[in-house]
Amino acid sequence: MVLLRLSSMALSRSRFALSPLAETLGSMSVLTKPCSDPWLTPWYTRHHDAFHAVLDADPFAKGLVELICSTKYLPGYVTLPPSGGMRTALADELKPVAAARDETVRVDLEAAVAHSWERHDLRWLTGHGWGARTADLFRYTWEEHVLPDWTRRRALLERDISYRAGLLAAYGWPRALQQMNRRSAWVGADAIRFSHQPGPDRVVGEDGMLFVPICVTTGTWLSEEPPARYALVYPARGSAADPTGQRGPARALERLIGAGRAALLHELERPATSTELAIHLGQSLGTIGGHLAVLRDADLIVGTRVGRRVVYRRTETGDRLAARHAI
Structure with missing residues (x-):
């Protein structure tokens, strides 16, 4: 242990902290396997073929990704802790990756092969500058496949x-x-x-x-x-949620408190701020604020201040109402 x-x-x-590098590594793993996550399915469908076309054209990139996605030991030179807190930038994370010496890269990759549940060899590890080539692959994957979806x-x-x-x-x-x-x-x-x-x-x-x-x-x-x-x-919690952010609350609850408030009440199964709710549900902050005020007055939700933000969650009454009218 x-x-x-x-x-x-x-x-x-x-x-x-946030890490664009870790997000990119996780996205590579998703794109190499069948996708069972409804939250990522539309993204997967848009990007899968293009990503694999790049891998098929570059033996180094293909060998590296296949190894990373089938081992219990991720290479240390691509899994360094982020240094920028909530504002970590990919460019800063890629600097030590690009600077990794070939000797370090080989040792890390040999350890990954030894801990893989599939058979691998390192015949694709040719030439030199493997750290820089790895950084180029991560930069491409981020810019082409992750950055367009980063706001969500x-x-x-x-x-x-x-x-x-x-x-x-x-x-x-x-x-x-x-x-x-x-x-x-x-x-x-x-x-x-x-x-x-x-x-x-x-x-x-x-x-x-x-x-x-x-x-x-x-x-x-x-x-x-x-x-x-x-x-x-x-x-992260909720990454398997419906990609639209809508859970389809029952018609009876919609008639009782309105479709917008019903969707928001169901969404607050996981606590969130008003800004997070607005982004996830695709509504304005003003609309979300109005719905929150009504639900709070009805004792269906409560807000708790955490630093500079207010995090909303359902009360026991809200939990019972949402559970009774869930599909």
């Missing part, structure tokens, strides 16, 4: 962070980590269980852990940068 051990200082400084994805990621920040403020880190993935859990007073597999414990540095959501339904990994920087990448 692998444990991430945190001092009280490291725990107090742990925080959430970022809204979902920020919503997950808002939800967990609310749990953190109310209950502390153990509750905020619940259901982050199937394996991770708080252990004792100072450790996070990352994996059931045997391995040495890691001691998190005084700057604390980073928790990085991505828009895939599966896929968790630990990003590591010596001597003691760590980031836990995990699937």
Whole structure:
């Protein structure tokens, strides 16, 4: 069992972050397999063929992606923790990737082959400048296949962070980590269980852990940068939701409180801010604000301030009403 051990200082400084590099890596994995996620299906359909055409034309890119998507050990040179917090830029993340020495890349890829559940060889690893070639592949995938969808994805990621920040403020880190993935859990007073597999414990540095959501339904990994920087990448809540953001509430509830308010009440199965709701439901902030005021006056929802934002959630009455009229 692998444990991430945190001092009280490291725990107090742990925080959430975004990583375009991790989002791109997760997207590569989605594009190489059959897509079962309705939230990503329209995106998958638009980008699948073009992505595979690029891989088929470049043996290095194809070999790298196929290995990354079929191993329990992701190469360390492409999984460094993000350094820009919520404003991390892909260009900054790709600098150390491009600068990775060929010797480092080969060692990482050989370890990935050794931990793969498929048979691989490294015959495609020819020439030199493998770090720079890897950075070029990630930059292409981001610009052509992820960036056009980033506004929608970022809204979902920020919503997950808002939800967990609310749990953190109310209950502390153990509750905020619940259901982050199937394996991770708080252990004792100072450790996070990352994996059931045997391995040495890691001691998190005084700057604390980073928790990085991505828009895939599966896929968790630990990003590591010596001597003691760590980031836990995990699937964001709600990434398997309907791509339109609409859950189709029952007609009876629509007649009772209106179609817009019914959709919003169902959407608040997961707490969110008014801005996140507006983006996800495709409505103006003014419209969302009006619906929230009515639902709040009816004691169906409640708002809780988390820093500068107000996160809305259903009350017990709202839960019962939504459950009774769910399809």
